[in-house]
Amino acid sequence: MQKIFRALALMLVVTLALLPFVGCGGDDDDDDAGGVAVLKDTSPATGGKIAANGALIINFDNGKNIDAAGVTVNGTAAVLAGNQATWNATGLTPGGTTLAVAWTNTDGTAGAASVAVTVEAEDNTAPTVKDGTVKNGAKDVDPGPINEAGKLEVTFSEAVVKGEVSLGVDGGDALGTQAEWAGDKVTLSLNAGVALANETTYVILIKGVKDAAGNAMAEAKISFTTKGKE
Numbered sequence: 600m601q602k603i604f605r606a607l608a609l610m611l612v613v614t615l616a617l618l619p620f621v622g623c624g625g626d627d628d629d630d631d632a633g634g635v636a637v638l639k640d641t642s643p644a645t646g647g648k649i650a651a652n653g654a655l656i657i658n659f660d661n662g663k664n665i666d667a668a669g670v671t672v673n674g675t676a677a678v679l680a681g682n683q684a685t686w687n688a689t690g691l692t693p694g695g696t697t698l699a700v701a702w703t704n705t706d707g708t709a710g711a712a713s714v715a716v717t718v719e720a721e722d723n724t725a726p727t728v729k730d731g732t733v734k735n736g737a738k739d740v741d742p743g744p745i746n747e748a749g750k751l752e753v754t755f756s757e758a759v760v761k762g763e764v765s766l767g768v769d770g771g772d773a774l775g776t777q778a779e780w781a782g783d784k785v786t787l788s789l790n791a792g793v794a795l796a797n798e799t800t801y802v803i804l805i806k807g808v809k810d811a812a813g814n815a816m817a818e819a820k821i822s823f824t825t826k827g828k829e
Contacts, residue, residue: 633664633704633705633706634664634704634705634706635704635708635710636660636661636662636663636665636702636704636710637659637660637710638658638659638700638710638712639659639660640658641655641656641657641700641712641714642655642656642658642758642782642811643716644714645714645716646715646716647717648717648719649691649716649718649719650688650720650722650811650812651688651691651692651718651719651720652688652721652722652812653688653810653812654686654687654688654760654812654813655677655685655686655700655714655716655811656683656685656758656760656811657672657677657683657684657686657700658682658683659683659684660682662679662680662682662683662684663705664704664706665679665704665705665710666702666704666705668702669702670684670686670700670701670702671700671702672698672699673689673690673699674699684702685760686698688718691718692718693718693719693720694717694718695715695717695718696718697713697714697715698714698715698716699711700712721812722810722811722812722814723812723814724814725809725810725815725817726755726756726757726759726783726808726810726816727755727819728754728755728756728805728821729754729756729783730753730754731751731752731754731803731821732745732751732752732753733745733751733821733823734821734823735820735822736822736823737823739825739826740824740825741826742796742797742825742826746789746794749788750786750789751766751786751787751803752785752786752787753784753787753803753821755784755785755816756783757810758783758810759783759816760780760808760809760811761785762805762809763804763806763807764787764803765804766787766801766804767802767804768800768801768802769800769801774790774793774801775789775790775792775793776788776789777790795825797825798824798825798826798828799824799825800823800824800825801822801824801825802820802821803820803821803822804818804819804820805819805821806819
C-alpha cells in the first residue's frame with residue numbers, strides 16, 4: 600500500500616508542476632492579435648455645425664485599440680488622448696461638407712467614418728455658464744433632491760472642451776466628486792458617502808474651459824446656500 604500511495608503522490612506533484620504551462624499559448628495569441636476601436640459619437644454630430652476655426656471631438660469605446668499612427672480627419676492628424684480624439688479644423692470654408700475620419704486598429708484593420716456638417720464663420724465668442732442644477736446666488740436650496748440624484752449639472756452656452764471643475768464648502772475643502780464632460784454640459788457626481796448638508800454655502804468652481812475654437816471662458820463660480828432643516 601505504501602508503494603501505491605507514494606506513486607500517487609508523485610503523480611500529483613508532477614501534475615501540479617505542469618499546470619502553469621497549460622494553455623499559455625492561447626493567451627499569447629490573443630495579446631498579439633490586437634483590438635478594434637469603435638467610434639461612439641462625435642461633436643458636432645452628423646447634421647451639426649462647426650466653426651471654420653472650430654474642432655471635431657471624436658469619442659471611441661477604447662482608444663487603446665488605436666494604432667500609434669493615430670486618427671486623421673480629412674488626411675490631417677487629430678490628437679488622441681485616452682478614448683477621445685480632437686481635430687482642430689483646417690482648410691474649411693463656410694457651407695456644407697463631409698469630414699472623413701480614419702484610424703488604424705491595433706489588429707491591423709482600418710476604421711473609417713464620415714461626418715456631414717455645415718461649416719460656419721469663425722467663432723470668436725467665449726462660452727459662458729448658461730444654466731444648471733443650481734444658479735449662482737441661490738438661497739434655500741433643498742439638498743435632498745441633489746443628494747438623492749447624487750449629482751449636479753452645469754450647462755454652457757455652447758459645446759466646450761473639458762476644463763477643471765470642483766465642488767466645495769465656501770472657504771473650506773473640496774468635496775469628493777467625479778466630473779463627466781459631454782458637449783455643452785458637465786456633470787459632477789458625488790462620491791460614495793458624500794452628501795450636501797443643510798444651512799451650508801457651497802461653491803462650484805469652473806476654470807480652464809474653452810470652446811472648440813479655442814475661445815477661453817473666464818473662471819466662473821456658482822455659489823449657493825442650502826436651506827435649514829425642517
